[in-house]
Amino acid sequence: MIEDKHSNFAKHINELQEVLESPYSSEINKTLLDSDEDVEHLNKEITNINPDYMSFFPSYFWYWYFGIGWIYFSSVMFFSIFIGDIFYREPMKGLLQIFNIASMIFIFIVFCTPLILLIYQLILKHPYRTQYYFLKKEQKVVYYFRPALQFFKPFELKIVDYKDLIPEIHTIKNNTAYTPLNLYVADPSTGDITHHIKPHDVSVDPRVHWAFIRTYMESDAKDLPIDPQFCDTYPADTSKSLFACSDIVFRKYGILNTQHSGAGGIVMLIISSIYALGYLLQGNNYQCTKQAILHPDISKLLTWDGKDNPYPIQPITEEAKKAFEGKNWQVNTRWIVVILINISLFTWAVMAYNG
Known part of the structure; x- marks a missing residue:
């Protein structure tokens, strides 16, 4: 059997659902950029x-992971203390005791495995999302690709015209709210999809x-509705501080300022203490x-010297640089307090459950 030369996403072009205008094929509908909420x-x-x-930031449905993490973490605490309480009050001997110990080990493995995997990910930081870069001068899109669920296969660099x-626009049956943008590249001789980009x-x-992407790639900087009040710059490599990365979500919603100076800390403490695991996963x-x-192959394509940016984006501040390097103790202390409060909430819930 001849191996398919195309990617796992290969399909005939006619099977796409709602195809939008191709690059440079027509005038950009600038009225779409009047949508204040979407542009913001x-x-x-x-x-x-x-x-x-x-x-753009890579998409991440953090609340799903947060829900799973919360359920498993609380469940293992509840079950461990509940069963341990039974052993303490009514000691058992012989085969029954061996059976119960084996049951405890089994329950521990079942309920703790997801939590252990989450902690493992937070510590070792294996990449599981990729970021897409739209190169204006080179008129290319670059990204890393790895087939879904093939975790041990290395990422491959992709450069697409x-x-x-x-x-x-791909819709899911009976779920009209879920309408992500899909970008494909087809083999001109067969019509099969060879690349699938999923913002x-x-x-x-x-x-x-x-329309936003097309305006950037095909028009002058003045045509793109960039508001520096919302649009902040971040370091190209933000891997040194989980806490600074976890702050990003708060800054998007205006809860924290962009200087990482500690302002808005009380509100952040209240909110993130409840959802600490979810925000840490999003930061991860x-x-x-x-x-x-x-x-290196992408760096060779870049020509901008870092001066005179025509797009009004807020530059990174000294406080933010320190935060992303893990040296901003206002950020670090705030998150340490958040985690301690979160642990206290779990402890209180367990004690209340078993009280």
Whole structure:
């Protein structure tokens, strides 16, 4: 059997659902960029934008992981203390005791494995998301690719011509709210899809998302609605501080300022103490994302010298630099307190449950 030369996403072009206009094929519908809410969202999602490249934060459905983490963590605490309490009050001997010990070990493995895996990920920081970079001068899109669920296969660098993109809105049956933008590249001789780029930001109208990307790639800087009030720059490599990366979500929603100076700390303490695990996982997503922009072959394509950025993006402050290097103790102390409060909440819940 001849091995398919195309990727795992290969399908005939006719099977795409709602195909949007291709790059340079028509005038950009600038009225889409009048959508204040969607444009504001995209401004908050930008990690960097300059004459060479634009990139958004990789999407991450953190609440799903948070829910799983919370359930498993609390369950193992409840079951361990509950069963241990039975052993303490009614000591058992012989085979029954052996059976109960074996049951405890089994329950511990079942309930603790997800938590152990989460802690393992937070410590070792294996990349499980990729970031897409739209290179304006080179008119290319670059990213790392690894087939789904093939965790031990190395990431491959992909460089795709922007003009070859085929944008499509993919809907899921009975779920009209989930409409991500998909970008494909097809083999011109067969029509089969050879590349599939998935920004996967379901919080914004995919038509607005595509108009935003097209405006950056095809128009002058003045045509792109960038608001420096929302659009902040971040270091290309943010891997040194999980806490600073976890702060990003608060800054997007205006709970914290962009200087990492400690302002807004009380509100952040209250909110993140309840959802600490979810926000740490989201920070881990930003922290360990596979970034093609750091690859030597991509660095060779960049020509901007870092001066005179025509896009009004807020530069990173000295406090923020220290935060991303793990040296800003206002940020570090705040998150340590958040984690301690979170542990206290869990302890209180366990004690209340078993009281």
